[in-house]
Amino acid sequence: MNKKISVSQIQEAAQEAYELYKNNTDGKNADYIPYLANINKNLFGISICLLNGKMIQFGDYDYKFGIESVSKVHTAILVLRQYGAHKLLEMIGADATGLPFNSIFAILLENDHPSTPLVNAGAIVACSMVQPQGNSDEKWNAIVSNITDLSGSAPQLIDELYKSESDTNFNNRSIAWLLKNYNRIYDDPTMSLDLYTRQCSLGITAGQLSVCGATIANNGNNPITKEQIFDAELSPKITSLIATVGFYEHTGDWLYTSGIPAKTGVGGGIMGVLPGLFGISAFAPPIDSAGNSVKAQLAIKHIMNKLGLNVFESGTVTITD
Ligand SMILES: NC(=O)CC[C@H](N)C(=O)O
Known part of the structure; x- marks a missing residue:
């Protein structure tokens, strides 16, 4: 099936995810690295970078957190x-x-x-x-x-x-x-x-991670700088590495429920790659037992499911203005 999704639908889904989960208090900051235990646990940001360079962002998308x-x-x-x-x-x-x-x-x-x-x-x-x-x-x-x-x-x-x-x-x-x-x-x-x-220990923003995700989704071409960063044939290799182990022992459950290959860090960041469509990132410090951000998972899953997108679905998806 061929699907058309508008930019405003993506905006609405992301805003909805932000509103739905901004007050969620599940999970706990990583504390085996003392610095991370003290980060404001209410920070929450979402960023999506489309392959034409358009950014859709909510909340603390510009806050520099530990990339981990x-x-x-x-x-x-x-x-x-x-x-x-x-x-x-x-x-x-x-x-x-x-x-x-x-x-x-x-x-x-x-x-x-x-x-x-x-x-x-x-x-x-x-x-x-x-x-x-x-x-x-x-x-x-x-x-x-x-x-x-x-x-x-x-x-x-x-x-x-x-x-x-x-x-x-x-x-x-x-x-x-x-x-x-x-x-x-x-x-x-x-x-x-x-x-x-x-x-x-590098500080990065959800905005920067979504651009990186989009560069992978865009066959190595950075949608913001328009520079070719790596050979296009490496893109599926990178996405396959992410899909296989991005959430460690929870990777299968994640892929099954979200439909998007993504990589997490104990700083609370997640970076997702939807080949040919966009890069997405969400950030919120409290994590679950496998070290994956609780709110960032909920937000990305909501956006994927709301838009009916899944990396394993056949058919083409086009993003319209
Ligand atoms: N999952 C993570 O983000 C772990 C990274 C952290 N620097 C560690 O080595 O423990």
């Missing part, structure tokens, strides 16, 4: 840009773990590769692969400029978050050294972990 695990997508894209699709599969993998994002078990179970760049182990490996290897400053520049390319504007390091996370990331330190033990990390483990921790 959403950054795993950006750095996976950087590794894809630098190495190509085959090498990412060979050196990291593209499987779901079915386990929490910081699982050590998952590393022990998959003894030939860390499964996917979208869980902690694989994301630390991705940081180890970023070129030029051996040079922390240059690697960091590459990570930040890739996020800037994808978002259409620069992210900003939240120093306090970086410190808070560096002081408490004992589990991630174990992951980095376990990867070293299995010869599955490709640069200095301490440096790779530090780059991962720093990228998670």
Whole structure:
């Protein structure tokens, strides 16, 4: 079936989602990273970026929050840009773990590769692969400029978050050294972990994440800057990584109920990709037991279901003015 959806229908669905859930108090801020526990739990923003560059936004869409695990997508894209699709599969993998994002078990179970760049182990490996290897400053520049390319504007390091996370990331330190033990990390483990921790501490807005989602949905062409950021053939690879493990052990339930591949972070952000149509992001700090924002999930699901959109549905959808 071919469907036509107007921009005002999208606007209405997003506004409705905002109104419906803005007073929801379910979930709890992440507290294993002390900085995140103290963020205002009432913040709530929604942003949709259409492929013609039009932005539809409500609430705190311009508030800079910790990008956390959403950054795993950006750095996976950087590794894809630098190495190509085959090498990412060979050196990291593209499987779901079915386990929490910081699982050590998952590393022990998959003894030939860390499964996917979208869980902690694989994301630390991705940081180890970023070129030029051996040079922390240059690697960091590459990570930040890739996020800037994808978002259409620069992210900003939240120093306090970086410190808070560096002081408490004992589990991630174990992951980095376990990867070293299995010869599955490709640069200095301490440096790779530090780059991962720093990228998670970048401040980003829901607006910037929706532009990144739209760049992926638009075959690598950023709808705001109109620049081609990565090869079009990488787009389905990125979306498949996100669809497979974007919500960790809750990924299947998410995809089944929302119909959109999306990636979450414990800072409260979610970034969704609807190929050929739009990028969407929602942000609200309180998270559920798997580390996924409660309100952001409700909002994105509402918008998808209200508009009758689903990545697995056949037929074409056109967005009209
Ligand atoms: N799921 C997340 O957002 C986790 C990211 C966080 N930096 C961690 O490593 O624990």
